[in-house]
Amino acid sequence: EPAPKRQHSPSSSPLQVFVKAKKRINDIYDSIDGYVLDVVRFVNNIPTDKDLLTADQAENIQALQKKVKGIKEVLARNHMKVAFFGRTSNGKSSVINAMLRDKVLPSGMGHTTHCFLQVEGVDGDEAFLTVGDDGQRRSVESVAQLGHALHKEKLDESAVVYVHWPKQRCHLLRDDVVFVDSPGIDVTQGLDAWIDAHCLDADVFVLVANAESTLMQTEKNFFHKVSERLSSPNIFILQNRWDQTANEPEFVEGSESVPEGSVVRQQHLERTVAFLVDELGVMTRAQAEKRVFFVSAKECLLQRLAESRAPGALPPVLAEGFQSRFFEFQEFERRFEECISKSAVQTKFEQHTQRGKSIASDLQTALSGLYDRAQAIRAEKATKRSKTKARIESTDQQLNALIESMKDKIYAMTDDVERKVAVALGE
Ligand code: GTP
Ligand code: MG
Numbered sequence: 402e403p404a405p406k407r408q409h410s411p412s413s414s415p416l417q418v419f420v421k422a423k424k425r426i427n428d429i430y431d432s433i434d435g436y437v438l439d440v441v442r443f444v445n446n447i448p449t450d451k452d453l454l455t456a457d458q459a460e461n462i463q464a465l466q467k468k469v470k471g472i473k474e475v476l477a478r479n480h481m482k483v484a485f486f487g488r489t490s491n492g493k494s495s496v497i498n499a500m501l502r503d504k505v506l507p508s509g510m511g512h513t514t515h516c517f518l519q520v521e522g523v524d525g526d527e528a529f530l531t532v533g534d535d536g537q538r539r540s541v542e543s544v545a546q547l548g549h550a551l552h553k554e555k556l557d558e559s560a561v562v563y564v565h566w567p568k569q570r571c572h573l574l575r576d577d578v579v580f581v582d583s584p585g586i587d588v589t590q591g592l593d594a595w596i597d598a599h600c601l602d603a604d605v606f607v608l609v610a611n612a613e614s615t616l617m618q619t620e621k622n623f624f625h626k627v628s629e630r631l632s633s634p635n636i637f638i639l640q641n642r643w644d645q646t647a648n649e650p651e652f653v654e655g656s657e658s659v660p661e662g663s664v665v666r667q668q669h670l671e672r673t674v675a676f677l678v679d680e681l682g683v684m685t686r687a688q689a690e691k692r693v694f695f696v697s698a699k700e701c702l703l704q705r706l707a708e709s710r711a712p713g714a715l716p717p718v719l720a721e722g723f724q725s726r727f728f729e730f731q732e733f734e735r736r737f738e739e740c741i742s743k744s745a746v747q748t749k750f751e752q753h754t755q756r757g758k759s760i761a762s763d764l765q766t767a768l769s770g771l772y773d774r775a776q777a778i779r780a781e782k783a784t785k786r787s788k789t790k791a792r793i794e795s796t797d798q799q800l801n802a803l804i805e806s807m808k809d810k811i812y813a814m815t816d817d818v819e820r821k822v823a824v825a826l827g828e
Pocket of ligand 1: 488490492496509583584585641644696699700
């Protein structure tokens, strides 16, 4: 068995925007975590008999530690999620396979995908499945076997099967993109429940349409429902099976002034753009024109499989016009990468950046309160000079040291957090 070809994402990949932002915000939270820990240690060392800190205030500081831990866990799990929808047999699973450059998901004639399939990257080189939340690994040797395994499980259509696929086999997985494949929207009932369960956290939606027919009402209805639930979903529309139209008479009959295929293409383009702009109202015309692509997932996958299995070998025999369809698929991938990384940075990191800021200011408030009280106590002590001089001096020294060390620490720490958060926000 030849070693799988390693897919490196070019450093120019737009996905790097997300990857870098994720690293940056995780680093910031590591520092915040360190600062909070310092403060907690510091507070734990304050003598309790000095009235510097109430139990409540101490608890609030401890609570920050839990909060930061919780946020760090969420941040570490964050990924970019793309969900594919469309009528059965339009080629949803084939599109995902083409993007993954391998036959990962079962595809075929008839109603193939029976439940939700989420493909995500995993370290190492072993692919496996988990179903729902049970965490039990089921090994996957081949796609055929995966299809079989899925059938055997007798899953209901809203169940989710997680396909853990080696990150090293696809740069999209390595850069934290997660793919969601779905059963055809024409063969299912509970669309609303689907949307709630699988769509609300998707960064991008891809409608896989069939270029041999026109956009169907079931497809439109689905996206109407999505856009009722989400304020402005990022939608791409793939006019798939474009290769099938290559040999149709109306294409062959193209004249000098009307090149082959452009009539049908223009009609599809107009209708899909009108759907996005006039019906859904989720984008402008200019934007919508860059969201519709005429592709052939099947050809693209064949080509890529051939490239990776035998570099330099003759390309598979593909229908006329393959090159331009292949190019258009790559163009789709580029725009998709740009869109998903931007959207994910915004929806997943913006609020946590704000939270980081508020944690920094909570720290500052807690510490400067402490500082003020220390000074007040010191002033009070100074007026009670009747006590033994030695004791006062020793207390005084302790408080002085406390105040000095706090003052520097407080300001250094909060300044640092605020500076980092400001950088992350791009201020
Ligand atoms: P369900 O899972 O059943 O909802 O279907 P799906 O949308 O996932 O479609 P799938 O990827 O299984 O493809 C259905 C059939 O269409 C398969 O036989 C594919 O090989 C074929 N197919 C997919 N894309 C193309 C394409 O661009 N051109 C052609 N000619 N066939 C395609
Ligand atoms: Mg499918």
